[in-house]
Amino acid sequence: KAGVTQTPRYLIKTRGQQVTLSCSPISGHRSVSWYQQTPGQGLQFLFEYFSETQRNKGNFPGRFSGRQFSNSRSEMNVSTLELGDSALYLCASRHEGEWETQYFGPGTRLLVL
């Protein structure tokens, strides 16, 4: 069974631009969560989607948004990029009810200049 895939793997943007990242979960997983990882703040929860609906949201500004499609694929968007948005963005999928066994993708490394 294929793992979680994320595209692109690397991205360079400039301040003020917007970016869209994509995540394809493991087949059969309907829950997709997004995390931001930085050296200073560690790994922080952005939001979770289940059946095309945002179910939970972390403490991030409204510039960070996401959506999920009927095939469970998910995208996250960051508008008006700031230097501090430079990070590794990780997507994770899981079976509903299996909190502990989240399967993470390799991440998208975003650099904002």
Next chain:
Amino acid sequence: LAKTTQPISMDSYEGQEVNITCSHNNIATNDYITWYQQFPSQGPRFIIQGYKTKVTNEVASLFIPADRKSSTLSLPRVSLSDTAVYYCLVGPLGGGADGLTFGKGTHLIIQP
């Protein structure tokens, strides 16, 4: 999710057994203890999970004392490839509203 405290870093040598302890004094009755491993530029990977006493799988063992206020991840006969960051997480099963809270983790460095 309950707050956890782990050592920031640890060093060991190939072939040794490594024990990483995590403190979680405010663990709730319905909380489980889960450990993840993360290599550079990769997403975290689930290692092991337990509720009490001892759990063992092909990768590691997890020891949880009766009061459950701490837990110890044991990695037998480590190799260079075990160099990674190890995260201890505490929370309920069935989905957490705030996602997974990872903390800073323990950076384990294995030397030849």
